[in-house]
Amino acid sequence: MRGSQVIGYALKPYAQYVRSHLRQYTKETNRSNKTMWAHSSAPMAQKPRLVQLSSERFPQLTRGDFARVTDGDLQVFERLVPSRVLTEPDDIVGHNVDWSGTCRGDGKVLLRPKTTEEVSAILKYCNGRRLAVVPQGGNTGLVGGSVPVFDEVIISMSLMDKIISLDDISGVLVCQAGCVVDRINGALEPHGLMTPHILGSKGSCQIGGNISTNAGGLRMLRYGNLHGNVLGAEAVLPNGDVLDCLSTLRKDNTGYDLKQLLIGSEGTLGVVTAASILCPRIPAAISVALLGCDSFAQVLRTYDAAKRMLQEVLSAVEFMDRASMEVLQENLQLTCPLGAHGYYLLLETSGSNAAHDEDKLNSLLRYVMEEGIVGDGTVATEPSKVQSLWALRENLAVALRADGCVYKYDVTVPLSRFYDLVADTRERVGSNTTRVVGYGHLGESDIHMNVTCPQHDDDVFGALEPWVYDWVARCNG
Amino acid sequence: LCCVVDQESLLVSTMKVLVGVKRVVDYAVKIRIKGDKSAVETANVKMSMNPFCEIAVEEAIRLKEKKSAKEVIAVSIGPKQSVETIRTALAMGADRGIHVTTDMRTDQEVQPLAIAKVFAKLIEEEKPDLVILGKQSIDDDSNQTGQMLAGLMDWPQATFANELTFGDDGTISVKREIDGGLQTVSASLPAVVTADLRLNQPRYATLPNIMKAKKKKVDSKALADMGVDVEPRFTVTEVSDPPTRQAGSVV
Numbered sequence: 001m002r003g004s005q006v007i008g009y010a011l012k013p014y015a016q017y018v019r020s021h022l023r024q025y026t027k028e029t030n031r032s033n034k035t036m037w038a039h040s041s042a043p044m045a046q047k048p049r050l051v052q053l054s055s056e057r058f059p060q061l062t063r064g065d066f067a068r069v070t071d072g073d074l075q076v077f078e079r080l081v082p083s084r085v086l087t088e089p090d091d092i093v094g095h096n097v098d099w100s101g102t103c104r105g106d107g108k109v110l111l112r113p114k115t116t117e118e119v120s121a122i123l124k125y126c127n128g129r130r131l132a133v134v135p136q137g138g139n140t141g142l143v144g145g146s147v148p149v150f151d152e153v154i155i156s157m158s159l160m161d162k163i164i165s166l167d168d169i170s171g172v173l174v175c176q177a178g179c180v181v182d183r184i185n186g187a188l189e190p191h192g193l194m195t196p197h198i199l200g201s202k203g204s205c206q207i208g209g210n211i212s213t214n215a216g217g218l219r220m221l222r223y224g225n226l227h228g229n230v231l232g233a234e235a236v237l238p239n240g241d242v243l244d245c246l247s248t249l250r251k252d253n254t255g256y257d258l259k260q261l262l263i264g265s266e267g268t269l270g271v272v273t274a275a276s277i278l279c280p281r282i283p284a285a286i287s288v289a290l291l292g293c294d295s296f297a298q299v300l301r302t303y304d305a306a307k308r309m310l311q312e313v314l315s316a317v318e319f320m321d322r323a324s325m326e327v328l329q330e331n332l333q334l335t336c337p338l339g340a341h342g343y344y345l346l347l348e349t350s351g352s353n354a355a356h357d358e359d360k361l362n363s364l365l366r367y368v369m370e371e372g373i374v375g376d377g378t379v380a381t382e383p384s385k386v387q388s389l390w391a392l393r394e395n396l397a398v399a400l401r402a403d404g405c406v407y408k409y410d411v412t413v414p415l416s417r418f419y420d421l422v423a424d425t426r427e428r429v430g431s432n433t434t435r436v437v438g439y440g441h442l443g444e445s446d447i448h449m450n451v452t453c454p455q456h457d458d459d460v461f462g463a464l465e466p467w468v469y470d471w472v473a474r475c476n477g
Numbered sequence: 478l479c480c481v482v483d484q485e486s487l488l489v490s491t492m493k494v495l496v497g498v499k500r501v502v503d504y505a506v507k508i509r510i511k512g513d514k515s516a517v518e519t520a521n522v523k524m525s526m527n528p529f530c531e532i533a534v535e536e537a538i539r540l541k542e543k544k545s546a547k548e549v550i551a552v553s554i555g556p557k558q559s560v561e562t563i564r565t566a567l568a569m570g571a572d573r574g575i576h577v578t579t580d581m582r583t584d585q586e587v588q589p590l591a592i593a594k595v596f597a598k599l600i601e602e603e604k605p606d607l608v609i610l611g612k613q614s615i616d617d618d619s620n621q622t623g624q625m626l627a628g629l630m631d632w633p634q635a636t637f638a639n640e641l642t643f644g645d646d647g648t649i650s651v652k653r654e655i656d657g658g659l660q661t662v663s664a665s666l667p668a669v670v671t672a673d674l675r676l677n678q679p680r681y682a683t684l685p686n687i688m689k690a691k692k693k694k695v696d697s698k699a700l701a702d703m704g705v706d707v708e709p710r711f712t713v714t715e716v717s718d719p720p721t722r723q724a725g726s727v728v
Contacts, residue, residue: 365684377683
């Protein structure tokens with residue numbers, strides 16, 4: 001070790017990502033291990049902690065053979081995006097650090113285009129000059145993908161926040177990539193529509209970023225992922241060409257479905273500038289149940305009962321453990337409505353008829369209580385209570401961040417072993433850490449394991465990696 | 478107040494607490510005004526218990542748990558769906574409910590003075606030692622019912638309660654939130670207390686209690702049959718959205 005600290009990240013996949021990111025001009029489609037956006041609520045007031053530069057933290061990464069920004073370049077940028085070129089360090093520092101405060105780049109310029117044409121002009125110029133760029137949406141990602149690694153030019157999509165059109169009948173929304181998901185939902189709400197995906201970072205995350213990372217979210221169980229819901233996309237390729245795949249048709253088999261490559265390409269194939277999304281109707285009735293179980297086997301039995309008895313109205317199944325409730329209480333003073341149980345399940349139903357859904361939910365609750373597979377639970381049908389129960393799940397990333405240093409692992413494992421990773425990790429490093437927490441989308445067998453320490457700990461990190469990956473690989477996760 | 482000392486010298490209370498619970502538009506819902514600007518749109522809108530009433534219920538339940546109270550009765554005045562609001566109070570731990578039915582608009586037509594008079598009538602029948610109400614409801618924001626009720630009954634009132642404690646001598650001590658900070662008052666019972674935000678954090682109704690609540694008794698009576706003058710004393714002439722915010726300008 002050369003005295004530089006190594007952050008608690010999935011270093012191997014991160015390095016792969018960084019390499020592919022820097023190679024965008026050679027159009028390599030080598031993508032990193034997929035990592036989904038984790039969930040956190042509240043506006044991302046970016047507090048730029050003075051974090052170590054990624055270029056120092058990862059000495060094995062070498063800056064590609066790219067040009068550096070000169071005054072001449074700045075003058076051109078000023079011409080391309082007048083008065084939307086930021087170079088003051090104070091203005092840029094927030095854009096150089098990611099939300100979790102673990103990656104800091106050294107970008108010197110931030111550009112804020114408003115139109116696709118401006119993005120095209122920027123990329124064409126940068127391509128010609130061999131200047132590396134990083135597209136940035138809401139900067140809410142947790143894997144360091146939204147900030148520069150070295151001194152890339154940051155292209156912020158935030159000003160491209162226009163809603164272009166909305167068709168009430170088909171539910172197709174066309175908007176620019178910089179639209180914040182919460183605001184999109186605000187605009188859709190009077191029409192009785194909503195985005196097909198929702199995440200805890202909805203107050204700040206942008207649709208372009210969601211598409212580029214193929215964000216899953218909390219309603220994926222019911223509405224599917226973006227590969228199915230994005231009907232069309234417009235992107236600017238690295239050489240400045242505009243790729244217009246902005247179809248609004250639900251069924252469109254003309255030519256190659258190029259937009260599918262863009263979805264999840266993490267900004268390595270092009271900058272998404274606009275998209276058309278299929279938006280479902282806001283359910284007439286949403287109910288949430290929070291259930292407490294005392295063994296993971298009971299959790300699985302409850303999940304099974306929920307699938308059987310709720311069937312078509314089940315729209316989300318989220319899991320949290322005792323440690324999750326503890327971190328919410330300690331760091332955010334959010335109280336768990338139920339007593340202490342080992343495991344918690346958050347079930348959401350969405351339907352067109354409140355009475356029908358309540359019937360189904362009540363039958364389920366009666367069943368699980370009588371069978372004794374649920375120790376305690378609470379149900380909410382009023383929007384305010386539904387929101388406060390969801391807030392428990394959505395605020396976990398925020399609560400964990402307050403612990404200091406968070407090692408995040410977002411992995412998919414066979415359902416029967418869903419919690420074993422957390423239990424095994426707790427046994428392995430628990431005594432040297434603040435806490436080991438497991439929560440996630442039980443419905444997709446996707447667990448977010450988080451290990452926190454007050455600050456980075458080489459021993460803990462060494463014990464975690466590559467052990468966690470080996471563990472996951474061993475069970476074919 | 479009637480306190481009975483039992484064999485083990487434990488003070489066992491027989492105190493009855495009456496709590497008002499109002500069914501209002503859920504605070505997470507975006508309010509829309511009716512086309513004719515006569516009122517807020519409530520058709521097909523999600524309703525729930527007024528947050529301050531929830532806090533009042535929670536306080537009453539805590540009194541029961543502390544053995545300061547024996548029985549908690551939840552009262553609601555409103556349409557037939559108000560019984561769901563009473564059920565929520567029962568699921569939180571109230572013992573029984575009284576539903577005074579009316580089809581008058583509870584956010585405009587049934588006004589605080591009328592509500593106070595209804596409560597006064599109920600107090601005659603139930604003879605509670607303590608009435609806890611929310612400080613105001615989030616639909617009309619009147620903040621008058623508790624005060625008017627105390628006036629009608631000639632009872633002491635402790636409004637904007639932040640903390641409620643019982644003295645051994647059958648008095649209550651209430652910390653009140655006032656502009657200058659906190660003020661502590663003490664009052665003899667019976668009294669009216671209105672709950673403010675920081676009095677407590679209401680519990681969620683949990684499953685076993687939700688099931689039990691279905692079996693608890695709710696008495697129903699029509700407002701018209703109560704022999705109380707509920708004529709509105711003022712009429713609402715117009716309800717409109719606040720003007721849209723203009724962009725600020727740098728001075």
